[in-house]
Amino acid sequence: MTFEPEQLGQSRTDLAEKLRELHKRAGLTGDRLARRCNMSQSQISKFETGKKTPKLVDVERILRALDAPAELVTEITALARIANTEWQDKRSSWRRGMEKRQAELASLESEATELRYFLPAMITGLLATPEYIHASLSHTPGDPSRTIAKKLERQAILYDSAKTFTFLLTKQAVRWAIVPHSALAVQIGRLTSISYLPPNIRMGVIPLGVVMPRGPMNTFTIYDDRLATVENFTGRMVFRDPRDISEYIAIFTSFERYALFGGEARDLLEQCADPYR
Incomplete structure (x- = not known):
């Protein structure tokens, strides 16, 4: 269709x-x-x-x-x-004000108990340092200071033990340098620190060169089993049809099998950070 x-x-x-x-x-x-x-x-x-x-x-x-x-x-x-599908274009978000988008995301995160993030190309705001967030907003119009503040406020949700988070990042996402190398080393260090926050947070890193049956097409987030958002350069799709959400959960699960977690993930993150220190 x-x-x-x-x-x-x-x-x-x-x-x-x-x-x-x-x-x-x-x-x-x-x-x-x-x-x-x-x-x-x-x-x-x-x-x-x-x-x-x-x-x-x-x-x-x-x-x-x-x-x-x-x-x-x-x-x-x-x-x-x-x-049951919604298209949210970025230009509309810019017109409304990016801080309003942050409020919407905070609402989604507060309502969900199980959150899954697939990050094939960049690091999501919940895991980002202030410098990384600032760089990620460089293409958006206007003063980003309020949006940066809202993104940092949202990070407090990671410490809510009533929720579970699974972050799947590719090695490419970890190493994509939108900030200077010294700042990227700090950003990777933050990922390592957050990986020590079990049991409610699981940080998985997919190594390069792993043979996988399908490509990492898009960044997507799944909120429980009721909603999934899929991002591209010009906006995002919001899916509420249970069949679509089930498909994204199945895709996430298939990628999860190839990821390293715990000490193995931290070792890989250290390897990624070493060239930038």
């Missing part, structure tokens, strides 16, 4: 309209449909008015309850999958 970013907002409206039309065509009362779906009537009403976006599993339950024809099932489930 392919789509343009502008389809994402429209798909939510189209999905609500299709569900509303199908319900009307079936001639069922809202209460009767709710009983068939094992949902509340108010929940279905919110789906049909566009006030709430149903998950794909909710749509499938409604379609079964309405005995929808196969061609409509295909069309409406495709709409539901698009509606």
Whole structure:
């Protein structure tokens, strides 16, 4: 399935309209449909008015309850999958203010209990030194000082023992020098220090030269089993469809098998830092 970013907002409206039309065509009362779906009537009403976006599993339950024809099932489930995907372009983030984006990330992190980060090219803000963060924002417009402060504030979440974090970095990500070599040595040292924060933090490093079945296409983050974000140069996709999230968890797990953890990861980090000291 392919789509343009502008389809994402429209798909939510189209999905609500299709569900509303199908319900009307079936001639069922809202209460009767709710009983068939094992949902509340108010929940279905919110789906049909566009006030709430149903998950794909909710749509499938409604379609079964309405005995929808196969061609409509295909069309409406495709709409539901698009509606559960969001495109956030970087230019919009810049216009709103990057510190607001930091507040959104902090909210996602506070709500999740298990967080997984796949970092094939750069180090994420939760693990970064102030100098590294400043360098990573060099391409963004405006004064980055407030954004840097917000990123550093977010790092306190690492010490919340009620949460678990798994960071998977490639050796390339560790050594990508967006800061001077002396600062990069300090940054790698921070990674080593954070790796000593078990049991809630696992720091994995994937060595170069390991034969792997698939390439490291994108940076992505998984929040529990309810949401995944995937980043590229111009923005990020947000996936809420459980099938998409399951796929990203499977990819993460496959990469995790090739990573070094604990003392082996720290030895590799030391090897990375040595040339920059």
